[in-house]
Amino acid sequence: xxxxxxxxxxxxxxxxxxxxxxxxxxxxxxxxxxxxxxxxxxxxxxxxxxxxxxxxxxxxxxxxxxxxxxxxxxxxxxxxxxxxxxxxxxxxxxxxxxxxxxxxxxxxxxxxxxxxxxxxxxxxxxxxxxxxxxxxxxxxxxxxxxxxxxxxxxxxxxxxxxxxxxxxxxxxxxxxxxxxxxxxxxxxxxxxxxxxxxxxxxxxxxxxxxxxxxxxxxxxxxxxxxxxxxxxxxxxxxxxxxxxxxxxxxxxxxxxxxxxxxxxxxxxxxxxxxxxxxxxxxxxxxxxxxxxxxxxxxxxxxxxxxxxxxxxxxxxxxxxxxxxxxxxxxxxxxxxxxxxxxxxxxxxxxxxxxxxxxxxxxxxxxxxxxxxxxxxxxxxxxxxxxxxxxxxxxxxxxxxxxxxxxxxxxxxxxxxxxxxxxxxxxxxxxxxx
Amino acid sequence: xxxxxxxxxxxxxxxxxxxxxxxxxxxxxxxxxxxxxxxxxxxxxxxxxxxxxxxxxxxxxxxxxxxxxxxxxxxxxxxxxxxxxxxxxxxxxxxxxxxxxxxxxxxxxxxxxxxxxxxxxxxxxxxxxxxxxxxxxxxxxxxxxxxxxxxxxxxxxxxxxxxxxxxxxxxxxxxxxxxxxxxxxxxxxxxxxxxxxxxxxxxxxxxxxxxxxxxxxxxxxxxxxxxxxxxxxxxxxxxxxxxxxxxxxx
Numbered sequence: 001x002x003x004x005x006x007x008x009x010x011x012x013x014x015x016x017x018x019x020x021x022x023x024x025x026x027x028x029x030x031x032x033x034x035x036x037x038x039x040x041x042x043x044x045x046x047x048x049x050x051x052x053x054x055x056x057x058x059x060x061x062x063x064x065x066x067x068x069x070x071x072x073x074x075x076x077x078x079x080x081x082x083x084x085x086x087x088x089x090x091x092x093x094x095x096x097x098x099x100x101x102x103x104x105x106x107x108x109x110x111x112x113x114x115x116x117x118x119x120x121x122x123x124x125x126x127x128x129x130x131x132x133x134x135x136x137x138x139x140x141x142x143x144x145x146x147x148x149x150x151x152x153x154x155x156x157x158x159x160x161x162x163x164x165x166x167x168x169x170x171x172x173x174x175x176x177x178x179x180x181x182x183x184x185x186x187x188x189x190x191x192x193x194x195x196x197x198x199x200x201x202x203x204x205x206x207x208x209x210x211x212x213x214x215x216x217x218x219x220x221x222x223x224x225x226x227x228x229x230x231x232x233x234x235x236x237x238x239x240x241x242x243x244x245x246x247x248x249x250x251x252x253x254x255x256x257x258x259x260x261x262x263x264x265x266x267x268x269x270x271x272x273x274x275x276x277x278x279x280x281x282x283x284x285x286x287x288x289x290x291x292x293x294x295x296x297x298x299x300x301x302x303x304x305x306x307x308x309x310x311x312x313x314x315x316x317x318x319x320x321x322x323x324x325x326x327x328x329x330x331x332x333x334x335x336x337x338x339x340x341x342x343x344x345x346x347x348x349x350x351x352x353x354x355x356x357x358x359x360x361x362x363x364x365x366x367x368x369x370x371x372x373x374x375x376x377x378x379x380x381x382x383x384x385x386x387x388x389x390x391x392x393x394x395x396x397x398x399x400x401x402x403x404x405x406x407x408x409x410x411x412x413x414x415x416x417x418x419x420x421x422x423x424x425x426x427x428x429x430x431x432x433x
Numbered sequence: 434x435x436x437x438x439x440x441x442x443x444x445x446x447x448x449x450x451x452x453x454x455x456x457x458x459x460x461x462x463x464x465x466x467x468x469x470x471x472x473x474x475x476x477x478x479x480x481x482x483x484x485x486x487x488x489x490x491x492x493x494x495x496x497x498x499x500x501x502x503x504x505x506x507x508x509x510x511x512x513x514x515x516x517x518x519x520x521x522x523x524x525x526x527x528x529x530x531x532x533x534x535x536x537x538x539x540x541x542x543x544x545x546x547x548x549x550x551x552x553x554x555x556x557x558x559x560x561x562x563x564x565x566x567x568x569x570x571x572x573x574x575x576x577x578x579x580x581x582x583x584x585x586x587x588x589x590x591x592x593x594x595x596x597x598x599x600x601x602x603x604x605x606x607x608x609x610x611x612x613x614x615x616x617x618x619x620x621x622x623x624x625x626x627x628x629x630x631x632x633x634x635x636x637x638x639x640x641x642x643x644x645x646x647x648x649x650x651x652x653x654x655x656x657x658x659x660x661x662x663x664x665x666x667x668x669x670x671x672x673x674x675x676x677x678x679x680x681x682x683x
C-alpha cells in the first residue's frame with residue numbers, strides 16, 4: 001500500500017466513476033465538459049491528501065482508498081425516511097443520490113424574484129452568477145473541491161433578486177440511498193442580491209443504515225451588499241458513511257451570514273467552511289456542534305478571511321464526544337493588513353463523556369493589521385460533578401441528570417437555530433446515554 | 434421520621450462528625466446552631482448523600498412508608514424522591530439548564546417513583562406559577578437558566594421555591610439565612626413557614642439566631658466539634674445570641 005502514490009489512489013478510487021459520468025454527459029456544452037476534465041486532472045494530480053498534509057494531520061482518509069466508488073444511481077426513497085425532516089411551511093427540495101426528485105412546479109407560489117433551478121439548467125443557459133461563482137473558485141487547490149467540480153451538474157442554483165425576502169425556509173434534504181461504495185457529489189449555489197434575505201437548511205441523511213457511501217458536497221454562497229442568509233448544515237448520515245463537505249461564502253459590504261454546522265452522523269466527516277469577508281461592515285456568525293460516538297471521526301476546518309476593514313466574525317463550535325471517537329477543530333482567522341477595526345472572536349468548547357475520546361483543537365490567528373479586536377479560546381472538559389450532584393439531589397435519576405447537562409451544553413449552540421433545534425432535539429436527546 | 438445515631442463522618446482523611454445523635458419527628462422544626470467548622474454543613478451533605486462525605490460508622494434511619502429505612506443505602510436521587518430536600522448554602526449555577534424545565538423533570542421523577550401520573554408542561558406551569566405567587570417571587574425566574582447570574586438572595590429564594598414545588602417530607606435548610614438582606618430573609622422565612630405541616634419536618638442549620646425569630650423552632654441543638662453538645666428549646670438560641678458559643682465550649 002505504501003508504494004501507491006496518493007495521486008494513483010485518487011485515480012483508482014474515482015476514475016471509473018468519472019469515465020461513466022463523462023459518457024452520460026457527452027451531450028453537455030463543450031466548455032463544461034472541458035471544465036470537468038481539467039478539474040478531474042487537477043484532482044488526480046493533487047491526489048488524496050495524507051496525514052503529512054498539515055490540513056489533514058489529524059484525519060486519515062484510508063476509508064476512501066479501500067476500493068473504487070461508483071456514481072450513485074437514480075433512486076427513490078420511502079416517505080418514512082423523509083418524514084422526520086419535512087416541516088410544513090418550508091420550501092422542501094429533496095435530492096436522492098444527488099438527483100433532485102422534487103418537481104419544481106409543485107413548490108407552489110414562490111416570492112417574485114426567487115429562482116430555484118437545477119444547477120445543470122443554470123449552467124446550460126449561462127446564468128451569470130453561476131459562471132461567476134465557478135470562476136471565483138476555479139483555482140482552488142483543494143482536492144475534494146476539484147473532485148466535486150469534476151462531477152459538476154447535480155445540485156441546485158438558488159438566486160434571490162435584489163431586495164427579495166423569502167420568509168419560508170428552504171430545506172434541501174440530501175438522501176443517500178443504496179448499500180455500496182456509492183459517491184454523490186452535489187453542488188449548490190446560493191446567490192443573494194443586494195438587501196435580499198433568506199434561510200437555507202441542508203440536511204444529509206442515509207436511507208440505509210448500513211451504507212458505506214461517500215458524499216462530497218460543495219455549497220457556494222455569494223451575498224451582495226446588505227444581503228442576509230441563515231445557512232444551516234445538518235449532517236446525520238449513517239454510521240459507516242463518509243462525508244466531506246465544503247461551504248464557501250463571500251460577503252459584500254454590510255452583508256450578514258449566519259452559519260450552523262451540525263455533524264452527528266458518518267464514520268468520517270470533514271467539513272470545511274471558508275468565509276471571505278470582502279465588504280466593509282460585513283459580518284459572519286459561525287456556529288457548530290459535533291457529536292461523536294463509538295468509531296466516529298469528525299473534523300471541522302473554518303477559515304475566516306478578513307479582507308477589508310470593519311468586518312466582524314464570531315465563531316462558537318462545540319463538541320460532545322463519547323466512546324472511542326475523535327474530533328478535530330481547526331479555526332483560521334486571517335486579518336489582512338488593510339483590515340483595520342476587525343472584530344474576530346472564536347471559541348471551541350468540548351465535552352468529553354469518555355476517557356477514550358480525543359479532541360484536537362487548534363486556533364490559528366494570522367493577524368497583519370494592528371488595530372483589531374481578536375480573541376480565541378478553547379476548552380476541553382467533562383460533565384461537572386457539582387452540577388450532576390445538584391440535579392440528582394432534587395430527584396433526577398443520574399442518567400436523566402447527565403442527559404440534561406449534555407443537552408444544555410448542546411443547546412447553547414442549537415438555540416441559534418430554534419426551528420432546526422425543535423426537530424432535532426429528540427435526536428440529540430437520544431444520541432447519548 | 435429521622436433517627437441519626439452515633440454518626441461519624443470523614444471528609445478526606447479528616448473526621449468531621451464524631452458521634453452525632455439526632456431524632457426528628459413529623460411536624461417538628463429543629464434548629465442546629467454552632468460555630469464555624471463544627472460540622473453543620475457536613476451533616477446536611479451527608480443527609481443528601483454527597484459522595485465526598487464518607488460515613489465511617491453510625492446509622493441514619495429515615496421512615497419510608499412508616500418503616501425506618503437505612504438512608505445510607507439510598508443514592509442521592511433516591512433520597513430526594515423519598516422526600517428529603519436540602520436547600521444548599523451555595524446553590525450551584527448550572528448553565529444551559531432551564532429553571533422551570535429542571536423543576537418539572539425533578540417533580541415528575543418524584544411522581545413516577547410514587548406511581549402518580551406525571552404533570553404535562555401546561556399543568557406544571559400553572560402549578561409552578563401558583564407556588565411562585567405563594568412565595569411572592571417574580572415569574573421571570575422560571576425562564577432563566579438554573580441559578581445562573583442569580584443574586585445571592587435570588588438563589589436562596591429559588592431553593593425555597595424548589596422546596597415548595599417538590600413538597601419534601603424532610604427539608605434541611607443549610608444556612609439559608611446567610612447573605613440575605615432583611616427583606617429576603619423575611620420572604621424566605623415566610624415561604625418556609627407556609628410549608629410547615631404536621632406531616633413534614635424542617636432541620637434548619639444556621640450560625641445566627643436571626644432567622645429563628647421568623648421560623649420558630651421546637652428544638653435548638655448546639656453542634657460543636659462534631660457532636661451535639663447541648664439541646665433545648667428556642668430560648669437556647671436567644672442565649673447563644675446574647676452570650677456567643679464560648680461559654681458552651683469551655
